[in-house]
Amino acid sequence: MNTVKAYGAFAPEKDLEPLDIERRTISENDVKIDILYCGVCHSDIHAARNDWGNAKYPIVPGHEIVGRVVAVGDKVTKYSQGDLVGVGCMVDSCQECSACHDDLEQFCEQGMVGTYNGKNKHTGKQTFGGYSTSIVVKEDFVLKVPENLDTKAVAPLLCAGITSFSPLNHWKIKKGDKVGVIGLGGLGHMGIKFAHAMGAETIMITTSPDKATDAKRLGADAVLISKDEQQMAAHKGSFDFLLNTVPVKHDINPYVQLLKRDSTMVMVGAIEPLEPLHGGNIIMGRKRIAGSLIGGIKETQEMLDFCGKHNITSDIEMIDMNQINTAFDRVTKNDVKYRFVIDMESLKN
Amino acid sequence: MNTVKAYGAFAPEKDLEPLDIERRTISENDVKIDILYCGVCHSDIHAARNDWGNAKYPIVPGHEIVGRVVAVGDKVTKYSQGDLVGVGCMVDSCQECSACHDDLEQFCEQGMVGTYNGKNKHTGKQTFGGYSTSIVVKEDFVLKVPENLDTKAVAPLLCAGITSFSPLNHWKIKKGDKVGVIGLGGLGHMGIKFAHAMGAETIMITTSPDKATDAKRLGADAVLISKDEQQMAAHKGSFDFLLNTVPVKHDINPYVQLLKRDSTMVMVGAIEPLEPLHGGNIIMGRKRIAGSLIGGIKETQEMLDFCGKHNITSDIEMIDMNQINTAFDRVTKNDVKYRFVIDMESLKN
Numbered sequence: 254m255n256t257v258k259a260y261g262a263f264a265p266e267k268d269l270e271p272l273d274i275e276r277r278t279i280s281e282n283d284v285k286i287d288i289l290y291c292g293v294c295h296s297d298i299h300a301a302r303n304d305w306g307n308a309k310y311p312i313v314p315g316h317e318i319v320g321r322v323v324a325v326g327d328k329v330t331k332y333s334q335g336d337l338v339g340v341g342c343m344v345d346s347c348q349e350c351s352a353c354h355d356d357l358e359q360f361c362e363q364g365m366v367g368t369y370n371g372k373n374k375h376t377g378k379q380t381f382g383g384y385s386t387s388i389v390v391k392e393d394f395v396l397k398v399p400e401n402l403d404t405k406a407v408a409p410l411l412c413a414g415i416t417s418f419s420p421l422n423h424w425k426i427k428k429g430d431k432v433g434v435i436g437l438g439g440l441g442h443m444g445i446k447f448a449h450a451m452g453a454e455t456i457m458i459t460t461s462p463d464k465a466t467d468a469k470r471l472g473a474d475a476v477l478i479s480k481d482e483q484q485m486a487a488h489k490g491s492f493d494f495l496l497n498t499v500p501v502k503h504d505i506n507p508y509v510q511l512l513k514r515d516s517t518m519v520m521v522g523a524i525e526p527l528e529p530l531h532g533g534n535i536i537m538g539r540k541r542i543a544g545s546l547i548g549g550i551k552e553t554q555e556m557l558d559f560c561g562k563h564n565i566t567s568d569i570e571m572i573d574m575n576q577i578n579t580a581f582d583r584v585t586k587n588d589v590k591y592r593f594v595i596d597m598e599s600l601k602n
Numbered sequence: 603m604n605t606v607k608a609y610g611a612f613a614p615e616k617d618l619e620p621l622d623i624e625r626r627t628i629s630e631n632d633v634k635i636d637i638l639y640c641g642v643c644h645s646d647i648h649a650a651r652n653d654w655g656n657a658k659y660p661i662v663p664g665h666e667i668v669g670r671v672v673a674v675g676d677k678v679t680k681y682s683q684g685d686l687v688g689v690g691c692m693v694d695s696c697q698e699c700s701a702c703h704d705d706l707e708q709f710c711e712q713g714m715v716g717t718y719n720g721k722n723k724h725t726g727k728q729t730f731g732g733y734s735t736s737i738v739v740k741e742d743f744v745l746k747v748p749e750n751l752d753t754k755a756v757a758p759l760l761c762a763g764i765t766s767f768s769p770l771n772h773w774k775i776k777k778g779d780k781v782g783v784i785g786l787g788g789l790g791h792m793g794i795k796f797a798h799a800m801g802a803e804t805i806m807i808t809t810s811p812d813k814a815t816d817a818k819r820l821g822a823d824a825v826l827i828s829k830d831e832q833q834m835a836a837h838k839g840s841f842d843f844l845l846n847t848v849p850v851k852h853d854i855n856p857y858v859q860l861l862k863r864d865s866t867m868v869m870v871g872a873i874e875p876l877e878p879l880h881g882g883n884i885i886m887g888r889k890r891i892a893g894s895l896i897g898g899i900k901e902t903q904e905m906l907d908f909c910g911k912h913n914i915t916s917d918i919e920m921i922d923m924n925q926i927n928t929a930f931d932r933v934t935k936n937d938v939k940y941r942f943v944i945d946m947e948s949l950k951n
Contacts, residue, residue: 276738313875352863357863357888360863360886360887360888371854423888514701514709516707517890520881520884520885521885523881524880524881524882524885524888525880525881525882526878526879526880527878527879527880527881528877528878528883529876529877529878530875530876530879530891531873531874532869532871532872532873532874532875532876532893533873533878533893534893535869535891535892535893536869536870536873536894536895537709537893538709538893538895539706539772539864539892539893539894539895540707540892540893541890541891541892541893542879542884542890542891542892543884543888543889543890543891544881544882544883544884544885544886544887544888544889544890545885545888546885546886546888546950
């Protein structure tokens with residue numbers, strides 16, 4: 254075991270503070286990574302504050318990790334020292350069930366091992382995330398990061414990026430499709446970039462007219478203000494696909510009415526009860542509402558490669574590690590464009 | 603125009619009573635049908651009582667029509683005198699939009715013309731349904747009825763049948779799939795027969811243990827009592843497809859949890875607001891909730907041919923036309939196994 258520096262929470266109501274954590278020594282299939290940057294995901298806050306009721310303290314959040322390989326186990330074939338790599342929301346899974354065989358480790362029937370607050374299969378102890386200087390991860394859960402991208406702005410791709418990319422990819426969005434991205438936050442801003450890069454006519458759907466300029470800068474062809482009934486009526490039945498990134502309870506009925514016959518709205522944000530859906534809104538037009546959760550390791554690599562090819566990264570605001578509590582507060586107020594990334598150098602010194 | 607006998611409602615609170623209605627003389631593309639039988643659909647009651655707020659009185663309900671061709675227009679090629687035919691929920695559509703081109707006239711962008719309470723394109727007046735002795739319908743909206751089936755039990759196939767068949771067909775249910783049919787009524791009992799005939803492992807999902815015997819007689823391999831939490835837990839994540847025929851507001855969350863990853867529940871019954879869906883139930887497992895509405899003319903013909911091949915009809919209870927008001931009351935109490943069919947001979951005499 255190796256002791257490394259980290260930042261974590263000791264109780265739901267406590268600020269994050271410095272602590273030392275133990276990392277395992279590398280086994281034959283492991284990669285040891287020197288963490289350069291870690292994104293701040295809203296899930297980090299939910300976990301640290303035990304909003305989902307499953308927190309084990311201390312918690313060290315962080316699942317949008319970019320770093321350099323500093324050592325590899327004897328059987329590691331894909332990585333070597335110096336490689337630029339990423340780690341997302343998962344660090345392990347059973348690798349045997351039908352979901353894992355289908356490259357959908359996020360739906361592992363034994364439960365995937367979360368990058369933090371999961372159960373480390375090697376040590377039997379809790380996993381600790383990327384708010385730390387170093388991490389040891391099984392090769393199969395490490396991603397290659399394209400060297401041509403702005404490295405610090407790659408970090409949020411590992412969660413916000415794949416969460417937006419996967420449904421667009423799974424539902425085969427193509428050139429000419431009319432795609433609506435609902436909600437402009439960490440997920441939504443990536444959804445616009447991806448849909449645009451896939452050649453879709455990309456429409457930002459938002460309650461806030463003041464987000465229009467930014468949405469267009471990010472790649473939206475147009476902005477639809479969802480509070481404007483006239484605008485909504487004009488777009489009724491016209492969308493091939495909707496990516497709904499709204500992270501809280503809301504009324505999905507007006508959005509469903511925007512869909513064409515046989516089209517789909519995918520929910521990626523709201524892990525809570527929605528306002529009542531009117532059955533007629535999906536029966537008329539044979540419409541679909543589906544869910545999506547991050548993406549498997551194979552698809553996450555495809556997403557990173559896609560980003561390398563299309564020069565896509567997240568819009569970020571850099572912080573030092575000791576600014577994390579302020580960052581948490583600002584994220585809860587949606588006061589970030591569009592993702593905080595921690596410069597881990599600030600924890601090393 | 604020809605005057606024919608019918609039964610209809612003159613106001614929401616009134617019983618149905620005899621009346622005379624006008625049918626158009628046949629034009630070159632029309633088929634004139636002597637109505638033998640007409641099924642009683644719950645929609646007939648909603649329409650007669652103006653539950654949907656769009657009733658124009660008098661209303662003559664009935665969209666599960668079986669009869670014999672008695673005359674055809676000069677350009678009619680598919681039918682001739684004496685043919686056994688059916689008419690379902692639609693008698694016309696624009697036949698030009700993308701939905702009509704895709705053989706999905708039920709989603710016609712100009713609006714399909716309902717068999718009753720629609721706008722007759724020929725006369726500009728209201729359409730009148732199958733609670734009558736005779737009807738004139740455009741050839742393209744007439745179906746061939748297999749001669750080998752029990753004719754009176756064919757009538758409900760034209761609405762209840764196609765409504766259940768279409769989602770199973772569209773979502774490609776095949777041998778070995780585990781299919782759950784939720785709710786045992788007019789739609790559900792047809793869903794069991796179709797899923798069973800398609801080779802699926804067919805599970806009846808119901809709140810009522812006393813429906814088990816009947817469900818198995820209809821073709822269910824097993825019965826799952828949805829109020830039994832232990833049974834529901836045992837079937838969690840195991841279904842390839844769910845056909846939800848429940849016609850009223852209900853909580854869909856326990857059913858969504860029965861679905862496998864990447865599987866679908868199709869709603870065909872509840873045209874009203876559902877209880878709140880928990881977003882996490884579709885995000886975890888990338889599940890889908892979709893709607894479905896009757897079926898297009900082409901698919902309705904496929905359904906009838908499938909029924910001919912597999913000897914499938916509806917379970918029915920025959921009534922005379924003057925028993926219709928009692929039948930309406932019993933339908934609203936779910937007191938029918940599983941569909942009333944009117945013997946139209948009783949109106950002719």
